[in-house]
Amino acid sequence: MAYEFTKEDLKEIEKLKTKYPEVTPVTLPALWIAQNRFGHVNPEVQKLVAKTLDLPEAHVHGVATFYTQYYKEEKGKHVLDVCTCLSCQLCGGYDILNYLEDKLGIKKGETTDDGMFTLNEVECLGACGYAPMLQVTNDKYVNHLTEEKVDNLIESLKNGEQPEYEKIGMPRRNNIK
Numbered sequence: 012m013a014y015e016f017t018k019e020d021l022k023e024i025e026k027l028k029t030k031y032p033e034v035t036p037v038t039l040p041a042l043w044i045a046q047n048r049f050g051h052v053n054p055e056v057q058k059l060v061a062k063t064l065d066l067p068e069a070h071v072h073g074v075a076t077f078y079t080q081y082y083k084e085e086k087g088k089h090v091l092d093v094c095t096c097l098s099c100q101l102c103g104g105y106d107i108l109n110y111l112e113d114k115l116g117i118k119k120g121e122t123t124d125d126g127m128f129t130l131n132e133v134e135c136l137g138a139c140g141y142a143p144m145l146q147v148t149n150d151k152y153v154n155h156l157t158e159e160k161v162d163n164l165i166e167s168l169k170n171g172e173q174p175e176y177e178k179i180g181m182p183r184r185n186n187i188k
């Protein structure tokens with residue numbers, strides 16, 4: 012497959028370039044644009060980003076491989092990152108992971124045959140107070156997971172619906188003593 016940015020992508024990248032004194036910092040948002048466009052930033056996409064920004068391929072590769080949020084290979088339409096770090100583990104993170112493995116018929120790190128879901132086990136996502144939790148494709152968090160919540164999530168995503176994600180309020184500054 013030949014990877015090409017659309018005119019809109021290129022316009023956005025050009026706009027980003029005007030925000031920085033040099034092009035290097037544009038690598039991160041350009042990789043996001045690429046991932047949103049192609050679903051991943053595999054080595055071919057990394058080359059495209061490097062060519063577009065006129066930067067060394069090694070630089071773009073270094074940035075892309077540093078952050079787990081950039082997918083270096085094709086993933087499912089929805090990527091489920093299940094946290095099994097300490098708080099989540101104590102609150103049943105592995106039960107949730109195992110439940111998802113059984114439900115989707117895949118092991119962690121794998122993608123379902125229909126390309127709908129990739130399941131990952133990840134380290135702390137910074138929502139320990141809402142354990143056990145998972146993240147959907149680098150975006151929404153689903154907290155206080157139960158099997159029922161997992162069922163609803165999978166059903167909604169399969170039907171092309173956005174589940175009702177719970178909003179988490181951060182402590183207000185004037186409540187902190």
Ligand code: FES
Binds near residue numbers: 096099134137138
């Ligand atoms: S331990 Fe799961 S979010 Fe921190």
